[in-house]
Amino acid sequence: MEQQEIRYRKGDTIELIITDHAEKDKCFGKTAEGMGVMVSGILAPGDRVSAQVYKVKQRYLEARAIEVLEASPDRVEPVCPVFGSCGGCKWMHVSYEAQLRYKYKKVTDSLAHIGGFENPEVLPVLAAPDALHYRNKVEFSCSNMRYLLQAEIDSDALAKPKSFALGFHAPGNFEKVLDLDTCYLAKECMNTVLNVVRDFALERGLAPYAAKAHEGYLRNLALRYSERYDQLMVNIVTSWHDAALMQALKERLEAALPEQRMTIVNNVTTRRNTVATGEQEYVISGEGYVTERLGDLDFRISANSFFQTNTRQAETLYDQIIAVGGITPEDTVYDLYCGTGTITLYLARHCKQAIGIEVVESAVRDAQMNAELNGLSNTVFFQADLKNFHAMQEALAPYAKPRIIVTDPPRAGMHPKALDTMLKLQPERIVYVSCNPDNLARDGKEIAARGYRMSSAQPVDMFPQTNHIETVACFERVE
Numbered sequence: 001m002e003q004q005e006i007r008y009r010k011g012d013t014i015e016l017i018i019t020d021h022a023e024k025d026k027c028f029g030k031t032a033e034g035m036g037v038m039v040s041g042i043l044a045p046g047d048r049v050s051a052q053v054y055k056v057k058q059r060y061l062e063a064r065a066i067e068v069l070e071a072s073p074d075r076v077e078p079v080c081p082v083f084g085s086c087g088g089c090k091w092m093h094v095s096y097e098a099q100l101r102y103k104y105k106k107v108t109d110s111l112a113h114i115g116g117f118e119n120p121e122v123l124p125v126l127a128a129p130d131a132l133h134y135r136n137k138v139e140f141s142c143s144n145m146r147y148l149l150q151a152e153i154d155s156d157a158l159a160k161p162k163s164f165a166l167g168f169h170a171p172g173n174f175e176k177v178l179d180l181d182t183c184y185l186a187k188e189c190m191n192t193v194l195n196v197v198r199d200f201a202l203e204r205g206l207a208p209y210a211a212k213a214h215e216g217y218l219r220n221l222a223l224r225y226s227e228r229y230d231q232l233m234v235n236i237v238t239s240w241h242d243a244a245l246m247q248a249l250k251e252r253l254e255a256a257l258p259e260q261r262m263t264i265v266n267n268v269t270t271r272r273n274t275v276a277t278g279e280q281e282y283v284i285s286g287e288g289y290v291t292e293r294l295g296d297l298d299f300r301i302s303a304n305s306f307f308q309t310n311t312r313q314a315e316t317l318y319d320q321i322i323a324v325g326g327i328t329p330e331d332t333v334y335d336l337y338c339g340t341g342t343i344t345l346y347l348a349r350h351c352k353q354a355i356g357i358e359v360v361e362s363a364v365r366d367a368q369m370n371a372e373l374n375g376l377s378n379t380v381f382f383q384a385d386l387k388n389f390h391a392m393q394e395a396l397a398p399y400a401k402p403r404i405i406v407t408d409p410p411r412a413g414m415h416p417k418a419l420d421t422m423l424k425l426q427p428e429r430i431v432y433v434s435c436n437p438d439n440l441a442r443d444g445k446e447i448a449a450r451g452y453r454m455s456s457a458q459p460v461d462m463f464p465q466t467n468h469i470e471t472v473a474c475f476e477r478v479e
């Protein structure tokens with residue numbers, strides 16, 4: 001008898017097995033009849049779930065998970081009680097071993113399917129030594145609209161005021177903030193500060209920032225921690241400066257953390273956006289920056305400087321770059337998208353000349369200062385948009401041609417013009433550091449088409465409990 005085709009309709013409840021991760025925090029699944037489904041929900045490959053269809057496409061369905069009927073063996077109990085409501089961690093519901101497996105698969109799949117690399121040889125992911133409390137920087141937001149947890153909505157009992165929250169933005173919501181007392185990715189001293197600042201703000205009746213109305217005083221609490229020197233930076237971002245209030249808060253923080261080396265700064269901004277950078281900075285106590293050590297280099301990090309957020313894995317990542325770069329003392333090396341020059345300085349210890357290029361002016365200033373701090377005089381930094389890399393050749397002419405180019409672009413990958421100019425320089429080796437496997441694969445495809453062979457791809461896990469993965473890919477010129 002001929003099998004009857006099943007017709008799916010919007011609103012149908014279906015049952016399916018989750019097979020893989022998909023784009024934008026969704027998962028792929030398949031019904032028993034073999035129909036592909038893109039499902040949203042906190043899911044893991046191996047889960048059997050029921051879901052409600054909300055879109056019927058010609059070749060697949062889109063659905064929202066209703067219930068996990070049978071849990072994947074990868075699942076574990078998340079340590080954070082607000083996991084799922086907070087957008088910070090995406091994969092706390094699966095074991096760390098499973099997270100590494102998923103990340104490995106993501107890099108391999110992207111290189112194969114987008115990059116066209118046949119059976120790409122991807123090395124096992126270098127796991128982070130700490131799966132929790134690894135972040136050296138956390139930015140909390142303050143809002144007059146507290147995001148309510150489902151349990152609170154269901155019970156109608158509000159344990160805290162609705163009109164004040166200090167924590168993380170609810171996923172996809174620029175106004176509402178989930179009030180937190182503990183972030184499991186932050187250091188313990190950061191959580192202490194979070195609670196001291198909240199208590200202080202509530203006691204004093206400080207007005208939380210209202211994003212839509214663009215009013216209120218307290219906007220963000222940005223914290224940085226230097227592991228090597230045990231220094232904490234507390235950056236209170238407000239809409240105006242109130243010296244007496246800052247003094248009182250300083251005393252409160254020092255009383256709560258009497259042993260902690262601490263610097264307190266107040267960044268003031270009148271901008272509409274919710275980014276935690278100020279137009280003006282007031283140093284309330286200490287030096288106004290922290291110093292961190294990577295390898296045998298010191299880096300001075302001020303409130304608004306970029307620095308890798310996982311210190312221990314940053315060292316692993318940079319060691320990988322040196323290991324695959326094959327750099328000799330005669331080499332000139334370019335470091336494209338150099339940020340505050342951390343990679344450039346790492347490279348400078350091994351080569352004759354290291355040249356960093358970066359668009360953000362303050363980052364270039366930090367890079368120059370850090371080169372001085374470490375006595376590395378064989379570095380040069382250019383402030384430029386790499387979209388115009390081709391127009392920089394005259395400025396670069398006094399320096400030797402680079403044998404090796406390191407590139408560490410933002411998530412979007414390299415601008416096509418920057419990629420083209422880099423390939424026209426024909427370095428012997430390109431070390432591509434990427435935080436986005438899809439764009440690494442896209443750019444890697446072009447690099448391979450222009451006469452290079454991908455000789456290694458090493459994923460490094462900088463962000464446990466999230467779906468992010470960093471990869472160091474090495475390309476060698478063959479033609």
Ligand SMILES: C[S@@+](CC[C@H](N)C(=O)[O-])C[C@H]1O[C@@H](n2cnc3c(N)ncnc32)[C@H](O)[C@@H]1O
Nearest residue numbers: 337338339342358359360384385386408409410
């Ligand atoms: C992933 S970060 C790399 C930072 C640095 N390599 C490190 O490890 O600390 C990317 C950097 O690219 C810079 N950037 C973004 N777009 C750029 C552009 N068009 N031209 C030059 N630099 C750019 C950003 O400011 C940022 O510092």
